[in-house]
Amino acid sequence: MSPHIRTLTAGSSLQREGLNHQAIEDYLKTIYSLAETESPVSTSRVAAARQVKPASATSMIQRLASLNLVNYEKHYGVTLTEAGRAIALEVIRHHRLLELYLTQALGFGWDEVHEQADVLEHVISEKLEERIAAVLNYPEFDPHGDPIPAKDGAIVSVTTRPLIALAADQPAHVARIPDDANPEMLRYLAGLGLTPGARVVVSDVAPFDGPITLNVNGRPQVVGHKVATQVLVEVE
Amino acid sequence: MSPHIRTLTAGSSLQREGLNHQAIEDYLKTIYSLAETESPVSTSRVAAARQVKPASATSMIQRLASLNLVNYEKHYGVTLTEAGRAIALEVIRHHRLLELYLTQALGFGWDEVHEQADVLEHVISEKLEERIAAVLNYPEFDPHGDPIPAKDGAIVSVTTRPLIALAADQPAHVARIPDDANPEMLRYLAGLGLTPGARVVVSDVAPFDGPITLNVNGRPQVVGHKVATQVLVEVE
C-alpha cells in the first residue's frame, strides 16, 4: 500500500559536466530499465534493447565505464554508478513528464507519445522541465502508469506482476503498461478499458498460452496470452 | 552504398528522406537567414554565424551541395536550392512556433526562448508541430515579430528598416527584433516598451553614433546607437 521511496543525492548531470550526448543518455536509460528486471545487465541485453550490434554495445559500455557512469566487468555485465543513475533518472523524468504533457496539454493519444518523448527528453532545459512539471501540477505518474522520478531522483516503487500471473478472483488494478509497447496494442488495450487504474479480476486462465477471461471495471473481457504478459497489475 | 548521394525533391524534409542531421538543418537555416541580407552567401559569413572555422563551413557547404540542398560555386558563395529552402523554412517554422509556444503556453520570457527553440526545432514531429500551431491558433508572427512560415513555405514579407535609419517625425511601429539578440538587451528593450507593435516616432538622432531620442507608445525615451540598429521598424 505505501510506496517505497528511495532518495538519491542529486548527482551531477551530463549537462553540468558539459557532456550532452544523446547516445550516452540513451544507454544509461536503457541500462536503468533493464536492471529493473535483472542486474547486472549483459551486453547482449543492452544491444538488443538499443537495437545495435553487441560489438557496438561493448564499445559504448566501455566508454560509459571510462566516464564513471557504469561499473563494468568484462564478460559479466554492467550496473549504473550513482552518477550514471542520476543521469538515467533525469532523462526518465523528462521522458515521462513529456509523455504526460503531450497527452494532457496537446491532445496526443497515449499510443503516440513514446517516440516523440524519446527525442525531446534529451533537449529540454531545466527550466522547461520545471515549467512542464508545474503546468501538470507535479504529477507522480505518466499516462502508462510509470512513476515519474522527482527532481532529486526519488522514485515511487510499485510492486506489480503481469496480469497473466494474477490469481483467479484476486482483485487488482492496472498499474503500468510499457510505454514502448506497440501503438496498436495500446489502442486495443484502451478499447478494452485496460488503462492504468482499471480494476481487474481474472476469472480464468486457459492453459497452453490460451486466453485470459477477466472482468475489467465490471465488464467481462477475454484477452490473449501475449497481451496479458504486457499489462502489469497491482494486487489490492 | 554511399548514403550521401540522395535526391531531394522540393518540399521533402530530411526526416522523410531518413536524414535528420541537426548540423545540416542548422546550416540551411543559417544560409537562409544570411541570404536575406546578401546573396549569395560567403563561406566566411556562414562560418561566423555558425561559430565554426571557415574550413569547417567549406566542408559542410560541399556536403550540402552534394545533397543538392545548395548551389555552390567555389570562392564565390552559396544559395539555397528549392529543396534546401524547403527544409530551412520548415526548421524556421518550428523555431518560431516553439518560441511563441514557450512564451504563450509555458510562461517563458521573450529573452529566454531562443536557445531552447534552437534545439527543439530539430526534433519535433509533424504532428507536434501541427498541435502547437493549432493551440496557438495558427499564428503569423513569433514573439520577436518574425513571420512564421506556413506549412507550404509561404512566408509574409515585411519591409523594415533599422530604427536608426528612420527619418525624424516619421511614424512607424516596431516590426522585428532579432530573436538571437542578447537576452539582456531584449529585457532592456521590453522595459522601454520597444516590443513588436510599439508605435515609435524619432525626434532626434545625435551624430557620431550618438543617442536616438524618440517617442515609444507616447512616452519619450532615449536609446543608444547599438540598440537602434537592432530594432527593425515598419513605416506606416
Next chain:
DNA sequence: GTGTTATTTTAGAAGTATCTAATTTTTTTG
C-alpha cells in the same frame, strides 16, 4: 599590373557511434 592581404579551399587529423569479421571467453551438452 604587380605585390600584398584577405579569403577560401585542401589535406590530414581527431572524436563519436556505429558496423563487420575475427578472436576470445564462457556456457552448455553429450
Next chain:
DNA sequence: CAAAAAAATTAGATACTTCTAAAATAACAC
C-alpha cells in the same frame, strides 16, 4: 571433461563534423 555453441570482446573500417596547418585563389592598393 572435452567438444560445440553461445556470448562477448577486439581489431579495423566507415560516416559525420569539427579542427589546424598549408596551399590556392581573389581582392585590393598603389
